[in-house]
Amino acid sequence: MSRKPIIAGNWKMNLLQSDAKALFDGISSFVSNYTATQLPTVIIAPVFTSLNQVHAIPCDCGCGGNKLSIAGQNCHWEKSGAYTGEVSVEMLKDAGCSYVIIGHSERRQYFSETDEMINKKAKAILANGLIPIICCGETLEQRESGVTDTWLASQIRAALKDISSEDVAKSVIAYEPIWAIGTGKSCDAQEANRTIKMIRKTVADVAGQSAADSIRILYGGSVKPATIEEQMSMSDIDGALIGGASLKADSFNEIIEKTMKVAAV
Ligand code: 13P
Numbered sequence: 235m236s237r238k239p240i241i242a243g244n245w246k247m248n249l250l251q252s253d254a255k256a257l258f259d260g261i262s263s264f265v266s267n268y269t270a271t272q273l274p275t276v277i278i279a280p281v282f283t284s285l286n287q288v289h290a291i292p293c294d295c296g297c298g299g300n301k302l303s304i305a306g307q308n309c310h311w312e313k314s315g316a317y318t319g320e321v322s323v324e325m326l327k328d329a330g331c332s333y334v335i336i337g338h339s340e341r342r343q344y345f346s347e348t349d350e351m352i353n354k355k356a357k358a359i360l361a362n363g364l365i366p367i368i369c370c371g372e373t374l375e376q377r378e379s380g381v382t383d384t385w386l387a388s389q390i391r392a393a394l395k396d397i398s399s400e401d402v403a404k405s406v407i408a409y410e411p412i413w414a415i416g417t418g419k420s421c422d423a424q425e426a427n428r429t430i431k432m433i434r435k436t437v438a439d440v441a442g443q444s445a446a447d448s449i450r451i452l453y454g455g456s457v458k459p460a461t462i463e464e465q466m467s468m469s470d471i472d473g474a475l476i477g478g479a480s481l482k483a484d485s486f487n488e489i490i491e492k493t494m495k496v497a498a499v
Pocket of ligand 1: 418476479
């Protein structure tokens with residue numbers, strides 16, 4: 235089963251508009267050297283106030299793909315209304331997004347997002363024709379007490395509840411162990427692969443084997459140019475969701491370049 239790799243940069247709450255524009259320029263000039271078929275699916279997720287500084291880059295070779303796509307970092311499930319401070323999927327689409335990151339551990343932890351909210355967001359994203367990047371991950375305490383697999387399976391089951399197999403197939407999951415985020419300590423690649431295989435098995439239980447074979451599952455947590463080749467050589471790791479190393483064009487571009495090398499092998 236060949237799944238197109240994804241390299242996604244989550245810029246989190248960083249970069250003013252001018253910095254976002256400079257980073258976008260650095261990435262877009264790199265991806266312009268390739269066709270969308272040669273590249274992984276490259277995604278950047280700036281803060282909402284910088285969405286006007288970036289744009290998707292359609293491929294010019296006639297393949298119909300994008301060299302670069304844009305993601306929102308969060309959304310609300312309602313279309314519009316009295317939800318001060320929130321942004322709807324339709325608004326993100328209007329601003330050029332085709333993906334939305336949901337359920338990031340930072341949102342679960344600091345903004346009390348629940349599995350139920352994440353499920354509502356996933357449904358709203360898919361209903362608008364965008365693709366959710368659904369994050370899951372365990373704490374160090376959970377890992378050490380041996381509950382990682384049951385915890386992740388319950389996050390995935392809840393996020394995908396009542397979503398059709400077709401929609402699950404086109405969705406993206408990001409496995410981000412919380413203890414590996416921003417710590418410089420990546421999860422061992424073999425262990426990340428084992429965990430992602432378990433997540434894929436959960437997807438098969440919920441949505442069938444065909445959806446599980448199609449869904450792309452990323453690893454996130456201290457991904458760097460030095461770690462990506464080993465991570466991408468694993469059977470079930472379909473790409474990476476990158477925080478810190480996505481904030482510099484040099485390191486992000488190097489990660490894209492190394493992903494192309496591994497994928498070409
Ligand atoms: P780091 O790559 O900075 O560890 O962040 C990972 C992450 O949370 C991406 O969403």
